Amino acid sequence: MTKQILKAHKVRLYPNEEQQIFFAKSFGCTRFIWNRMLSDKIEHYKSTKTELKNTPAQYKKEFDWLKEVDSFALANVQQNLRAAYSKFFKGFGFPKFKKKGHRDSYTTNNQKGTVAVTNNTVKLPKIGHIKAKFPSIINGLIKSTTISKTPSGKYYASLLVETVVEPFTKTHSKVGIDLGLTDFIVLSDGTKVANLKFLAKLQAQLTREQKILAKRREGAKAANRKLSDSRNYQKQKIKVAKVYERITNCRKDFLHKLSFNLIKNHDVIAIEDLNVKSMVKNKKLSKAISDSSWSAFTTMLAYKADWYGKKLVKIDRWYPSSKTCSGCGHLLTKAELPLQVRSWNCPDCLQDNDRDINASINILNEGLRLATLKTVGATGLA
Structure with a gap:
């Protein structure tokens, strides 16, 4: 019996200079939103002993340059920070501030084909098609993708795909x-x-x-x-x-x-x-x-x-x-x-x-x- 699963495919990207600039802006904006939201939450709790319900949208009014990047990238920062706080209340470590050049990444969602793949490209919101190298065939519905840059300067897209797998034959071992x-x-x-x-x-x-x-x-x-x-x-x-x-x-x-x-x-x-x-x-x-x-x-x-x-x-x-x-x-x-x-x-x-x-x-x-x-x-x- 087949099973529906979520499977991540890591794909090497080869962005041109313009696309690298866009990625740098996206990494910087998501890092800024995380650090600013976290900082404001900490200060708010110190003064009121209550949790601040802040969102990326309210920061766009003050920092107009945040509109240059994918809005889903900023929205996912809010979700990730909320998840980090939930883990903290369950006994895990408190959320940490992010540093430039350390695990640079951002995540965007697929909305009606905004994230797609061809034989040799990955399509992303606001930037279009980027040259890519696929290690395996990608079958299924793309739900989201995380773009990252390694310390050695390589770019990757981790595509989260909803797909179907066949169970292995029983070996009785x-x-x-x-x-x-x-x-x-x-x-x-x-x-x-x-x-x-x-x-x-x-x-x-x-x-x-x-x-x-x-x-x-x-x-x-x-x-x-x-x-x-x-x-x-x-x-x-x-x-x-x-x-x-x-x-x-x-x-x-x-x-x-x-x-x-x-x-x-x-x-x-x-x-x-x-x-x-x-x-x-x-x-x-x-x-x-x-x-x-x-x-x-x-x-x-x-x-x-x-x-x-x-x-x-x-x-x-x-x-x-x-x-x-x-x-x-x-x-x-x-x-x-x-x-x-x-x-x-x-x-x-x-x-x-x-x-x-x-x-x-x-x-x-x-x-x-x-x-x-x-x-x-x-x-x-x-």
């Missing part, structure tokens, strides 16, 4: 996944996928480029010259950004391909629900954990399982998967199984356990147990 640092994942069938450590591989190059950037910064300050006016500094800044971009792109490509293959080949996938935010506070492991991108991988598995009719079960983070023998259920203490021990013999059933494979088998068994409970509860038999 079930697998448990143990996340790790030496091996990125270990499956309950014994398969191990190496951790490619993209940041670590390019760390030497990144460090070298960052040192040159620091020297250029010192040189500009010594000459009493603004960094924005220093050509050598700006060129080196782009070189550093390109290294970071390469790391990010390689990691995303690896995670997408791996998650897709797992969803395609297995009907039920069980995985640990790790608290990565707390784990990265460990200074010795924080860089390695961040480089692994466990959260991004789990997120990809979740939405792809939903798209293609598969089931992802998350195991409680406190479940002792490594310390429990998958053969008989004997539980070791933390002292009996320190982190550096990678294999152990069960004192009860004498089974030889590879730490990671044993953990993935236990994760699968626990996942199947939880999936059965949810199924029974849903049918009213619990």
Whole structure:
């Protein structure tokens, strides 16, 4: 049975000089509206202890140049700020002010074909057709698009499309996944996928480029010259950004391909629900954990399982998967199984356990147990 989903397609744009100027204005106006609305909300609350219900329209009267950009771009700023406040009241961080050159972007909506695609262009409101390169065929109704500029100077359009997907054929296969640092994942069938450590591989190059950037910064300050006016500094800044971009792109490509293959080949996938935010506070492991991108991988598995009719079960983070023998259920203490021990013999059933494979088998068994409970509860038999 087909399913209707919202899917984002990231498209590389090649704007001409006039279009780049328009994008720069749009980035600046949306950033200004966000910062001004946020600032006014903060000041209003300080004086009245109530929330200010401000809108972009009221600022257009005072700042006439805001009319030069797409009105939907400004309207979406209001929606995003409202969402940021809602998250804050739910316990997330308070909305932050935006800085120039940091995640420059704006979002516009498709209204009766104002956003469209051809074989080699993307059409946008107020600016028309822009040359583009499409990595895949786009089928479906375009709902909105987000235009962004990377620190390396590249432009992208992320097209949100309402489309239909076919569920994958059932394989009747079930697998448990143990996340790790030496091996990125270990499956309950014994398969191990190496951790490619993209940041670590390019760390030497990144460090070298960052040192040159620091020297250029010192040189500009010594000459009493603004960094924005220093050509050598700006060129080196782009070189550093390109290294970071390469790391990010390689990691995303690896995670997408791996998650897709797992969803395609297995009907039920069980995985640990790790608290990565707390784990990265460990200074010795924080860089390695961040480089692994466990959260991004789990997120990809979740939405792809939903798209293609598969089931992802998350195991409680406190479940002792490594310390429990998958053969008989004997539980070791933390002292009996320190982190550096990678294999152990069960004192009860004498089974030889590879730490990671044993953990993935236990994760699968626990996942199947939880999936059965949810199924029974849903049918009213619990």
